[in-house]
Amino acid sequence: MxxxxxxxxxxxxxxxxxxxxxxxxxxxxxxxxxxxxxxxxxxxxxxxxxxxxxxxxxxxxxxRRQKTDVIGVVIPLGHDKRQQISDSFFMTLLGHLADELTREGYDLMLRRVVPDTDPDWLDRFIGSGMIDGVIVIGQSDQFDRIEDVADGYAPMVVWGNHSEGQHHCVVGTDNRLGGKLAAQRLIAAGATRLAFLGDTTAIEFAARLAGAQDIATRNGLPPILTLPTHLSPERASMEIARHVAEHSGSIDGIFAATDTLAALCLTELRSQGIAVPTDMKLVGFDDLPIARQTVPPLTTVRQDIAAGACGLVDLLLRRLAGETTESLVMPPELVLRETA
Missing domain, CATH: 1.10.260.40 (lambda repressor-like DNA-binding domains)
Structure with missing residues (x-):
């Protein structure tokens, strides 16, 4: 004893x-x-x-068996621990989610987690008794953790990239196709030496790069140069400045993993005297409001964030009602502006 x-x-x-x-x-x-x-x-x-x-x-x-009328929304930051919830993408998606959940009679409980310091982040959240279901924003580097939980917990939907055979239910854009659209536009604008700006340990970003590389290979171009870049603003600015200084003479087209990175890149290109799109072509991803406000306005790949938020809530409510749902993969769209 x-x-x-x-x-x-x-x-x-x-x-x-x-x-x-x-x-x-x-x-x-x-x-x-x-x-x-x-x-x-x-x-x-x-x-x-x-x-x-x-x-x-x-x-x-x-x-835990009673209805709380609260949906948990959790953002795991495994690949970039300093990224902020104030990031334009997060704020845009969270705004649409809050609208949809409120319309359905639910409150929202938000958590930002760093898995390295909280390895049971998802188990503890869903077992807290405080939520009826959970929406995970981004797979980060936590795909296996999410898959494990999905085997025993049905009311969960994830914003992210869909892979063949996965168990967890996803809403997101066809990231690989989006990467293809970005590369096609850069090449059509005259770029032949491409670079990718972003951290490819994030599953969605890796898929975007893979799609772009498909197009580069098909067009007989050299491999796309990967320029690892964090999403936290202070680190991103320094890293982009270094990338531009080191590689601007050897590349003429940049595909940025997000519009936020593209906007920071545009600022740095201007500060180093590199004209866009004359000397450097640039394409972003997301079509956030900032994409229309940069100078020049940003060519980007649009993912329908508002429709994605509707899809996340709809699928989660159906799963709460006992349905088995398929993932929702949305088509991307090239938005042609002035940087490429």
């Missing part, structure tokens, strides 16, 4: 998970008898629960 002090240290599912060496979500599913947890792990957790006299809080379990 464990001593009383040791027993008192196991008061929550998180405490038990730490001792068992698994996630809180795994403990919760094991104690609920879910078949998704393998027999050996379930028996180990049940034995530890008996050893430490742990019983899940029945009142909390009851609350």
């Amino acid at each position: 464990p001593d009383r002090d040791n027993r008192n240290t196991v008061r929550t599912i998180t405490d038990l998970a730490r001792i068992a060496g698994v996630s809180p979500g795994t403990v919760s599913r094991a104690l609920a008898g879910k078949s998704l947890v393998n027999v050996q792990t379930r028996e180990k957790i049940e034995a530890l629960a008996r050893e430490h006299g742990f019983r899940p809080n029945q009142m909390a379990s009851g609350l």
Whole structure:
């Protein structure tokens, strides 16, 4: 029998998970008898629960079965820990999500997480009892974590990139096709030595680069130069300045992973005396409001963020009602302005 002090240290599912060496979500599913947890792990957790006299809080379990009318929205920043929620893309999508959820009678609970310091970020959120379902904005470098949770938790929809055979339900743009459109425009504008501005550890950005590379290869051009760039403004500005100084003589077309990066790049090109589009062609991605406000206005690949927000909410509500839903992949659209 464990001593009383040791027993008192196991008061929550998180405490038990730490001792068992698994996630809180795994403990919760094991104690609920879910078949998704393998027999050996379930028996180990049940034995530890008996050893430490742990019983899940029945009142909390009851609350979890009740409707909270709150939808959790979580932004995992695994690939770029300094990125801010004030990023124009996040704010645009969050605004549309808030409108849609309010219209459906739900409140929104927002969380920004850094998975390196909180590896059980998704399990803890969905097991908190405070939300009816969850929308994850961006897969970041957390694809496997999201896939694992999706196996046992249905009311979750993710904004991100769809890959063949994945389990989690996604709403997002066909990023690979968007990359193809960007490269096609740069080449049509006369660029032959292309570069990609962004961090390709993010799944969506990697797909955009892959699509652009398909077109470059098809046109007999050299491999696209990857210029790794963070999304936090202070780091992005310094990194872009360095990239432009080092490579402007060897490239004549830049595909930026986002409009925000493209706008920062445009500023730096101007400061270094490089004319756009005469000396350098530039294409962004998203078609945020800033794309129409740059000088010159930014050529970009549009993803319909408003329609995406509607899709996220619609699919989540259908999943809350017990439906099995397919992912929604939206077509991108080239918006031709003056930078390419």
